[in-house]
Amino acid sequence: MFETAELGRTISKADFKRTAPVLRQELLELQDTLHKNKDFPVILVFAGVDGGGKGETVSLLNAWMDPRWLITRAYDDPADGERERPEFWKYWRDLPARGRIGMFLSAWYSRPLLDRVRGRSDEAEFLKQLERIVGFERALAHDGALILKFWMHLSRDAQEHRLRNLENDPLTNARVSERDWEHWRMYDRFIGAAEQLVSRTNRGLAQWTIVEGTDPNYRAITVTSLVRDALIRRMDAKHGNGRDGKKPANGTAPLPDQKTDGYSAAKSITVLSGLDMSRQLEKQPYKNQLVELQARLHRLHLQAKAQNVSSVLVFEGPDAAGKGGAIRRINESLDARNYQVHGIAAPTEEELARHYLWRFWRRLPRDGHIAIFDRSWYGRVLVERIEGFASEDDWRRSYAEINDFEEQLIEHGTVLVKCWVHITRDEQLARFKLREKTPYKRWKLTEEDWRNRDKWSEYEAAVNDMVQYTSTSVAPWSLVEGNDKRYARVKVVSTFCERLAAALGDREG
């Protein structure tokens, strides 16, 4: 989930200086319109890793906007008046009126998360508290509130680095407390709980954006751009485009050119651009490793069969990435009676007549069996999103539906492996051309494949979102560098082996 916020995204000082004044002006005008129309309240929640820039971002928004119509709330240890009423009383009390913006630091997320990390609550209690938050935010959203939630992330190392820097600077030294270091030492537990928190409370009307918190310029421009975009979308939906049919006051500030905007440039860095696509394996080591891995997989799958452990494998990736070849290397190790490959193309009439997940539920393997999906339910947030087959509401909601579906698989004891086999755009072109030239491969290449190529960057963004919302510690995505088929195949087979071995308690003989 948080791997999408450890990519080293930055915005240069020059880009920041160019973008910031425009954004600032836009935000001020939007705030003015909001205040005049009083159509809805805006609730911004900032939570995340200590040192991820929650406070700085809120300060920046306070500096950029008109503080008269802005409230900022952080909650320390509860005062008497707060302790003497239900916990949420203080949050209700502080809710902004229509036309105003309220910024909440950690707020209702703080106690559930810290209680869980410190072991003061068990998982069921934690989930119950998160459900209360969902109910609270749902009530506000149904009442019209625009709710944006930002999770400011830092990697463990980046957090340590940042805390040290703050400590070493006499100006900021006082801002680092023992509690910050205590949190840092609990980083892994914190992140595990945070993952559940974000995925459980990421509902349609109150979604999280995970923001990489390392670079101050990047996170400032990211948050403010998203606030601006959300305000514009909501106002346009309410009053038609141009807010009330008019251009923004002063007729200035059209939306910045997305192509030259520093934020957009930084945004085009995705989990995929972080991959080292030059990875490869020579022929002989490949053969040796593959034989060994396949033998191991063969033993493991028999063991899984004996222990009634089922597996579900999901393969996604660009056309011609080599999913089929990788799948075959797995099949070669398996007892044919024991697995089924499901190539997922357009749904049948029977499938179209039901919920999109129905066709995957009905293909779930029995205990001890293996189902391999060559493309899968992730089509919902990839091709269906990009081609507009699913509405934005539909595909956004499906992250939670998919997480719930996979959670049920895992609870049942199924081993779930999800591989994104990736190739670069150039490599795809080379493979397409090869297919055109090879008579027995020509059928594999369609018009649609060429069309999909034009949407490369849209797919990259969609994959990034997919990893952000559906890669969890219990059901992680494995990103496979596929420009070299040998490297990819070995990585895929080895990934399945590792996951199986872990599930079987590593008791392989």
Added chain:
Amino acid sequence: MFETAELGRTISKADFKRTAPVLRQELLELQDTLHKNKDFPVILVFAGVDGGGKGETVSLLNAWMDPRWLITRAYDDPADGERERPEFWKYWRDLPARGRIGMFLSAWYSRPLLDRVRGRSDEAEFLKQLERIVGFERALAHDGALILKFWMHLSRDAQEHRLRNLENDPLTNARVSERDWEHWRMYDRFIGAAEQLVSRTNRGLAQWTIVEGTDPNYRAITVTSLVRDALIRRMDAKHGNGRDGKKPANGTAPLPDQKTDGYSAAKSITVLSGLDMSRQLEKQPYKNQLVELQARLHRLHLQAKAQNVSSVLVFEGPDAAGKGGAIRRINESLDARNYQVHGIAAPTEEELARHYLWRFWRRLPRDGHIAIFDRSWYGRVLVERIEGFASEDDWRRSYAEINDFEEQLIEHGTVLVKCWVHITRDEQLARFKLREKTPYKRWKLTEEDWRNRDKWSEYEAAVNDMVQYTSTSVAPWSLVEGNDKRYARVKVVSTFCERLAAALGDREG
């Protein structure tokens, strides 16, 4: 919650014979249209108390409709194929396609409820399972499914009676199992868990209707009418009125006249019509009892103050029901520094600019204090519903919001007392006339009061729904027979005493 399904509603044989053929024809035609248009699937869930008529109702629907487009599913102990996959696999597998109707007996509600009743799961685990159901139904509803859920209720005595009758009839004897009697012996625990189940899973897109299960005619006509109405509403929303702009096939069967329909007649019986409005108290016993109760309340409220226990009292009821008089009898016993009466009229501008619950949250008492609400958040599901100030979506959703709000009060340790002070329509008229004649009371009577009188039966239905969805074992409604002011006042003061005493652990000196 279930008190609304213990009112002895029946439909006479004659009414049934007159209504049933019309309904049956309508259902068949609607089913035909549904099947032709294939716009959405219909999911009917039947759950409830054993003997409440789940099976009989499903059989009736099977007999009345075209079985080709109907599937019925009951789930016994799981078969191997089911056990070997995640629990919900079997439900997903059986989901009806668009254009078809699926009827599910207990289904996904069965295990969570029985596990809870038998003590195999704790409350947090139970709530987690209910959340999974909510997610499942939400996914189906967002996909377009029309979901209706019927909770077939019987009182403990009615259940025993029915089981004995079934046992004594050789034709039905085999239908009563030891498990049925086991459930009957656990009736109170079953109902406690059922209350949580219904209130937690009663979401906007998949709502429960609680059906009184004693009379077969009543429950048959109730369920089939509701299915018919929901189908018509959904089809009209999709295709405009008259389903596809056309009259139903054959041009027959307009909606039955609501006034002569047996179901509507039975429906007009509400929790209010069950009250014995002739209850009264003579002057002297009244005085004696009131003095004693007020002294007790005085002691109890000092004790509550010392123990930092806060109280919230809610008074609702028709105009001129005597809420103010009852409240004064409470105030007379309290230390003036310790309580606050909030008369709730039209919201202020500041309140209108926020969620409707905001103005009640901000008035919550500190520990040890008492807040008395003369009218309250229940305005949402009473006057706002009836006057159309809130949309149907809004007021329906607010039952869950209110339950959540009150749950937070109770978790905090607040004593919550909710009184509906009732008078008959005739008594109200007499009091209005008296007000007109009494110069110092004339200000109390407005045009609006007269207008509200015309909506008496709408208010009765709204009160019935309110009690159904918001009267829970932790936050029950007290219905106060108010035609005699003395009786009402004594009952109100005594109710508050009892609740306070229970909360303080009955340690009064």
